[in-house]
Amino acid sequence: MHTTTGFKLMAAAAAVAAGLAAGAAQAADTQTVRLGFAAPLTGPQSHYGEDMKNGLVLALEEANAQNIQLDGKTAKFELVSKDDQADPRTAVQVAQQIVDEGVDGVLGHFNSGTTIPASSVYNDAGLPQIAMATSPEYTQQGYDTTFRMMTSDTQQGSADGEFIVKELGARKIALIDDRTAYGQGLADQVAAAVKANGGEIIAREYTTDKANDFTAILTNIKDKQPDAIFFGGLDAQSGPMRRQMVRLGIKAPLISGEMTRSDTFLKLAGDAANGTYASLAGVPLKQMAAGEKFEQAYKERFKKDPGVYAPYAYDGAWNMITAMKEAGSAKPEKYLPKLASLQRSGATSSNIAYDKNGDLKEISVTIYEVKDGKWQMVKTMVSNAK
Amino acid sequence: MDILLQQLINGITVGSVYALVALGYTMVYGIIGLINFAHGDVVMVGAMIATTLVVSLVGGGVASMPAWLAIIVALLLAIPACMALGWIAERYAYRPLRRAPRLAALITAIGVSIIIQNLAMMIWGRNYLSFPHIIQPRIFEIGGARISLLQIIIILAATAIMAGLLLVVHRTRLGTAMRATAQNREVAGLMGVNINTVISAAFLIGSALAAVAGVMVTTYYGVAQYTMGFMLGLKAFTAAVLGGIGNLGGAMLGGLLLGIIESLGAGYIGDLTNGVFGSNYQDVFSFIVLILVLVFRPSGLLGERVGDRA
Numbered sequence: 013m014h015t016t017t018g019f020k021l022m023a024a025a026a027a028v029a030a031g032l033a034a035g036a037a038q039a040a041d042t043q044t045v046r047l048g049f050a051a052p053l054t055g056p057q058s059h060y061g062e063d064m065k066n067g068l069v070l071a072l073e074e075a076n077a078q079n080i081q082l083d084g085k086t087a088k089f090e091l092v093s094k095d096d097q098a099d100p101r102t103a104v105q106v107a108q109q110i111v112d113e114g115v116d117g118v119l120g121h122f123n124s125g126t127t128i129p130a131s132s133v134y135n136d137a138g139l140p141q142i143a144m145a146t147s148p149e150y151t152q153q154g155y156d157t158t159f160r161m162m163t164s165d166t167q168q169g170s171a172d173g174e175f176i177v178k179e180l181g182a183r184k185i186a187l188i189d190d191r192t193a194y195g196q197g198l199a200d201q202v203a204a205a206v207k208a209n210g211g212e213i214i215a216r217e218y219t220t221d222k223a224n225d226f227t228a229i230l231t232n233i234k235d236k237q238p239d240a241i242f243f244g245g246l247d248a249q250s251g252p253m254r255r256q257m258v259r260l261g262i263k264a265p266l267i268s269g270e271m272t273r274s275d276t277f278l279k280l281a282g283d284a285a286n287g288t289y290a291s292l293a294g295v296p297l298k299q300m301a302a303g304e305k306f307e308q309a310y311k312e313r314f315k316k317d318p319g320v321y322a323p324y325a326y327d328g329a330w331n332m333i334t335a336m337k338e339a340g341s342a343k344p345e346k347y348l349p350k351l352a353s354l355q356r357s358g359a360t361s362s363n364i365a366y367d368k369n370g371d372l373k374e375i376s377v378t379i380y381e382v383k384d385g386k387w388q389m390v391k392t393m394v395s396n397a398k
Numbered sequence: 399m400d401i402l403l404q405q406l407i408n409g410i411t412v413g414s415v416y417a418l419v420a421l422g423y424t425m426v427y428g429i430i431g432l433i434n435f436a437h438g439d440v441v442m443v444g445a446m447i448a449t450t451l452v453v454s455l456v457g458g459g460v461a462s463m464p465a466w467l468a469i470i471v472a473l474l475l476a477i478p479a480c481m482a483l484g485w486i487a488e489r490y491a492y493r494p495l496r497r498a499p500r501l502a503a504l505i506t507a508i509g510v511s512i513i514i515q516n517l518a519m520m521i522w523g524r525n526y527l528s529f530p531h532i533i534q535p536r537i538f539e540i541g542g543a544r545i546s547l548l549q550i551i552i553i554l555a556a557t558a559i560m561a562g563l564l565l566v567v568h569r570t571r572l573g574t575a576m577r578a579t580a581q582n583r584e585v586a587g588l589m590g591v592n593i594n595t596v597i598s599a600a601f602l603i604g605s606a607l608a609a610v611a612g613v614m615v616t617t618y619y620g621v622a623q624y625t626m627g628f629m630l631g632l633k634a635f636t637a638a639v640l641g642g643i644g645n646l647g648g649a650m651l652g653g654l655l656l657g658i659i660e661s662l663g664a665g666y667i668g669d670l671t672n673g674v675f676g677s678n679y680q681d682v683f684s685f686i687v688l689i690l691v692l693v694f695r696p697s698g699l700l701g702e703r704v705g706d707r708a
Contacts, residue, residue: 058519228664
């Protein structure tokens with residue numbers, strides 16, 4: 013018994029020594045570039061967080077295979093991953109943890125409600141941040157460190173509002189939102205666009221991002237006979253909501269934002285899904301500049317189809333890495349100007365560039381409709397903002 | 399009028415589910431004075447098991463079964479699984495703490511809830527499971543309001559189960575033993591009642607009801623996910639307190655009332671207050687009613703009849 017333990021100890025010591033030697037040899041010509049990431053990885057929105065993280069991991073693994081030289085050493089990118097639980101308070105705490113771990117940049121958060129409070133922590137630390145958040149306020153705080161992965165809600169909401177009134181011919185519109193920074197922000201933008209196009213908001217109802225019974229507010233809305241119902245919120249709500257609309261005999265179509273344009277929605281709404289519209293920032297994966305290549309790489313790596321957010325996360329990570337490459341350094345103060353003046357072709361678009369606020373210059377919104385149980389493209393709107 | 403009727407139908411359906419879950423809280427509280435915060439997660443496990451089973455049974459995995467048979471099979475497997483879960487939680491988490499201060503047991507209950515949620519996350523993943531759409535939504539119109547066959551089944555089944563439970567508690571030896579234990583554990587023990595068996599029985603029955611509620615929720619809404627137990631548990635707990643925690647009839651009344659208040663609240667506040675308060679005050683409204691009840695009847699609506707606890 014004693015001899016075995018002794019032997020094991022010796023073997024372990026030898027292994028540790030070998031590991032140290034190898035580490036020392038490597039440290040001479042490589043440097044680890046740590047990038048912070050935070051998103052909901054547990055809780056009701058963790059499926060979004062996982063989708064985003066996979067996109068980032070794919071980009072970092074590709075970058076590691078390329079042996080990129082930064083500050084005279086080969087850069088090894090590493091993701092410092094934290095769970096913000098989609099909760100603004102937790103988000104600020106994990107933001108502080110990420111800063112304390114000495115990262116060189118931040119890829120996150122996912123939700124608007126978490127990104128906005130966390131962005132001040134990163135800004136104080138001088139860390140560039142590229143987030144999935146779509147709420148307009150994120151880039152309007154006067155920080156030079158905030159950048160987006162997707163088109164903002166201002167642009168998407170106005171496209172939705174215009175589509176509802178002009179293309180669907182709806183006059184009386186009912187709005188529901190889930191009272192999150194994202195849902196409420198999007199619904200507000202839609203309301204403004206509907207009014208600007210001559211429509212009328214006849215009801216404004218609210219739910220939460222944890223609810224699954226909407227029969228009370230839907231019954232109330234049904235009484236007011238809307239031509240269309242817009243929902244600002246997540247697929248976990250819009251799926252059951254659509255089913256309950258059909259059950260209550262509401263004929264008006266449901267229109268929603270990009271959170272709804274998911275396979276989860278199709279599964280949750282089932283037969284009732286047909287006739288639902290959803291807008292999505294960007295263009296379909298198949299129509300993206302390098303969408304098919306991305307899809308193939310993603311499937312190979314994770315053995316499943318990419319979600320809505322993975323390609324944007326992937327591009328976001330590459331935007332940061334490209335800026336570092338151009339600056340030849342992973343030091344925030346060196347690559348931040350390169351990020352602001354970035355011009356590259358990525359998976360989602362061949363024209364990725366940021367305006368002075370950190371919003372994407374190219375605005376593209378696509379409207380989809382569920383036909384025969386599948387999301388099918390109805391209309392694409394691409395424009396270059398000033 | 400048809401709107402009011404529709405809101406009542408909506409409210410009663412949700413309320414019956416709340417009532418079933420509230421019974422689990424109230425039985426355990428009545429007997430050992432513990433608020434079992436893990437109870438909502440037992441409902442979740444029932445829903446997840448049922449969804450997985452129905453997906454594999456109907457999806458052509460084993461053999462394409464008729465929908466009703468698949469749901470019954472799912473129910474028959476979800477119930478014992480949840481009962482086992484409830485029994486394990488009681489035996490290994492709560493029983494060792496039975497003589498510890500109440501706060502210790504309460505915190506343990508929260509811990510059990512977190513463990514169950516995370517185990518469920520590891521087993522079923524983070525995605526929303528969707529319950530297959532196997533039941534054709536047969537809908538009846540009554541005076542302009544619509545009620546689906548599924549809603550009728552939920553309401554009738556919940557009523558039947560609650561009636562059965564009352565019968566067990568008031569007419570059987572086990573029920574007598576439960577009521578005796580609720581009144582005074584030590585004295586009941588001296589009279590030859592096996593306290594451990596009675597407490598285990600309360601957890602087993604509560605968990606079985608939770609499993610049924612879980613199957614109802616997932617069939618009705620078509621969704622199941624590992625965090626769904628939290629909100630449902632909180633609502634059911636509110637219902638139990640509203641009716642008077644520890645009182646079986648109170649849990650049933652509280653559940654139904656909470657469902658109806660939520661439904662009417664969300665449906666009418668906006669129009670009644672001319673848009674000053676909207677449906678964003680739906681939950682606030684439920685809790686205001688709860689506070690008012692507690693101010694004027696501190697032990698809940700039916701709470702003071704201690705002898706009726708079980």
